[in-house]
Amino acid sequence: MGVVESILDFLLILxxxxxxxxxxxxxxxxxxxxxxxxxxxxxxxxxxEEIEMVTDNICGCTLPKSEAYVLIKDDQRHYFCSWDCREKFIETCL
Ligand SMILES: [Zn+2]
Known part of the structure; x- marks a missing residue:
């Protein structure tokens, strides 16, 4: 076996x-x-799970509790997506 073949074998293994x-x-x-x-x-x-979702009973949309407008009536919390929905609830349900 020649030197060249040995080197080639070594390179192949490498x-x-x-x-x-x-x-x-x-x-x-x-x-x-x-x-x-x-x-x-x-x-x-x-x-x-940390983001609690609430439902707006006026328009029916669901939104994060932290972003909702809240109205407390008879110890019950009502949530709304906008001030308009909150106003509408006051007009129609109170
Ligand atoms: Zn709404």
Whole structure:
């Protein structure tokens, strides 16, 4: 076996090892990406649960409680999407 063949063999082994290493790194990155995605999916419902939704009985729309106009009548809270809906409720229901 000549020196040139030895070098070629060595380079071939190096190429294969390098290829395997790249593949391993690729699999690791893929696994990591999947794990991050999974964690994001786990976190999402918790965030959505924190936003309490209320229904405007005048126009029927649903909106976050924090953005709603509130009217308290007989210890009951009524929520509205706008000042107009609140006014309409006062006119028609009070
Ligand atoms: Zn409304």
């Amino acid at each position: 190429l294969v090892v390098n290829g395997l290493f790249n593949y391993w790194a690729f699999l690791r990155a893929k696994k990591e990406a999947a794990r991050v995605q999974e964690e994001k999916a786990k976190l999402k419902p918790e965030v959505e």
